[in-house]
Amino acid sequence: MPPLIITDANADDQIRLMRARLHGHELYGWQGCLPRRTKYGGIKEVPPSSFLFPRIPRTKWKQLIIEGQGTWIGDLTRSVLPPHDQGRTNYCWAHGSVRAIEALRVYEGQEPLVLSAESIAVPITGGRNRGGSPDEALSRLRSHGACNQFYWPLNDLNIRHAKDGWEENALNHAILKWADVENFDDQMTLALHHIPVAIGLGWWGHLVCQLDPVILPDGNFGLGCDNSWGPDYGENGYFVLDEKHGRADLGAFAPLSATFS
Amino acid sequence: MHNRLKMKPLANQMILPFASWLMLTALTALAQTPNPALQTPFVLPLSDGTIAQAQILPGPNAQAYLVYATKTGQLGLWTMTQTDPTPPPDPIPPIPPQPTKLKIAIVENPATTTQAQRSVLASKSWRDLVVDRHELVGVIPNDVIDKRTDQPPPRLAPFLDRAKQHNLPWIMFTDEQGNIIWEGQVPTTASELSNLIKQHGG
Numbered sequence: 001m002p003p004l005i006i007t008d009a010n011a012d013d014q015i016r017l018m019r020a021r022l023h024g025h026e027l028y029g030w031q032g033c034l035p036r037r038t039k040y041g042g043i044k045e046v047p048p049s050s051f052l053f054p055r056i057p058r059t060k061w062k063q064l065i066i067e068g069q070g071t072w073i074g075d076l077t078r079s080v081l082p083p084h085d086q087g088r089t090n091y092c093w094a095h096g097s098v099r100a101i102e103a104l105r106v107y108e109g110q111e112p113l114v115l116s117a118e119s120i121a122v123p124i125t126g127g128r129n130r131g132g133s134p135d136e137a138l139s140r141l142r143s144h145g146a147c148n149q150f151y152w153p154l155n156d157l158n159i160r161h162a163k164d165g166w167e168e169n170a171l172n173h174a175i176l177k178w179a180d181v182e183n184f185d186d187q188m189t190l191a192l193h194h195i196p197v198a199i200g201l202g203w204w205g206h207l208v209c210q211l212d213p214v215i216l217p218d219g220n221f222g223l224g225c226d227n228s229w230g231p232d233y234g235e236n237g238y239f240v241l242d243e244k245h246g247r248a249d250l251g252a253f254a255p256l257s258a259t260f261s
Numbered sequence: 262m263h264n265r266l267k268m269k270p271l272a273n274q275m276i277l278p279f280a281s282w283l284m285l286t287a288l289t290a291l292a293q294t295p296n297p298a299l300q301t302p303f304v305l306p307l308s309d310g311t312i313a314q315a316q317i318l319p320g321p322n323a324q325a326y327l328v329y330a331t332k333t334g335q336l337g338l339w340t341m342t343q344t345d346p347t348p349p350p351d352p353i354p355p356i357p358p359q360p361t362k363l364k365i366a367i368v369e370n371p372a373t374t375t376q377a378q379r380s381v382l383a384s385k386s387w388r389d390l391v392v393d394r395h396e397l398v399g400v401i402p403n404d405v406i407d408k409r410t411d412q413p414p415p416r417l418a419p420f421l422d423r424a425k426q427h428n429l430p431w432i433m434f435t436d437e438q439g440n441i442i443w444e445g446q447v448p449t450t451a452s453e454l455s456n457l458i459k460q461h462g463g
Contacts, residue, residue, distance in 0.1 A: 071380050076385065
């Protein structure tokens with residue numbers, strides 16, 4: 001079965017899905033992802049000069065995508081990790097961001113783990129069910145990390161329900177090195193480098209984790225992504241965005257390295 | 262039969278133009294030949310392309326004589342010594358290398374590893390091999406630290422130290438005790454990397 005591909009033809013359906021609510025309540029919240037609070041470059045790793053991936057020109061994308069079959073980080077990740085499910089929370093920005101660390105850990109050969117999105121979102125929001133921005137998530141992931149979901153009940157917004165040791169455990173899953181992302185060419189360059197990216201999408205008010213570069217059936221380019229709406233969305237949470245709908249206009253970051261546990 | 266016969270020339274190309282056939286017959290008659298099968302004359306091809314009439318005659322001390330006569334009247338005599346009739350044991354086949362469980366560590370600088378290098382490092386082909394038979398310590402960022410100590414994690418420190426003096430990404434195979442079995446640059450293709458792992462770890 002071909003994956004779900006989001007284009008102009010079905011983008012509105014995704015928005016309706018987001019608003020498809022029980023008795024008028026938004027199931028997944030609205031504007032789960034907020035615009036970044038920093039300008040481009042503002043979340044570039046320190047020191048900024050130490051990271052400069054040369055952008056891979058479009059003329060090379062197709063060849064590299066074909067050559068890279070069987071190596072994409074999404075293939076590695078989906079075989080060992082279940083999709084996230086943010087339930088009725090607005091924490092897509094946290095789920096998509098920790099998913100990027102999970103995928104990075106798989107690339108690094110670390111034990112596959114499902115990390116708690118709440119462990120980065122709740123300390124930021126104080127437990128309120130509100131949206132957040134990619135750079136908020138990155139900031140917390142850099143300084144504190146995200147704990148193993150074992151320590152924090154899924155979709156529980158009460159920090160007192162977290163098990164003892166969650167903060168200590170979170171330090172095992174913190175971002176050490178990251179990259180800022182300016183445009184779709186950056187996104188595709190990072191995907192071709194097998195680097196996951198948390199991408200905030202304005203048309204959707206949503207943040208997802210970008211994993212794979214994709215050639216669409218019409219020959220254009222897209223991005224394979226993991227959503228945080230459970231296994232029933234797309235193909236066990238996996239779907240594809242075309243370029244128009246895949247541009248991270250709300251901001252994005254790419255974790256390059258993380259602490260080892 | 263695995264009898265080994267060593268042949269020593271006693272009289273090489275002895276020219277006996279007279280009555281060579283007669284001498285051959287006489288020698289045959291004088292010899293004691295307990296094995297009737299050996300008494301049967303046979304045709305012996307010679308190295309110069311001609312043939313000779315030959316016969317094996319018993320001699321002393323478990324020796325035998327090979328006597329031959331050419332059609333031009335030349336007579337030849339060789340002694341043959343019978344050695345240990347026990348066939349030598351079959352050669353011991355080479356022992357294949359014992360499969361070794363490798364610990365595999367790769368140190369990279371994630372900000373400078375090229376797209377092609379990351380394609381190799383991310384490939385499922387060698388990773389599946391490692392999952393089945395070995396242990397992947399990790400694709401380790403060169404500046405990884407433990408956030409609690411701001412130091413490299415102790416179990417990764419030896420690999421990080423060792424890789425410092427090399428161009429990254431640098432790959433190391435160790436045994437389970439941590440002894441280096443092989444180290445070097447990461448190969449340029451995933452199949453080369455798989456072969457390298459098979460070569461050193463089976």
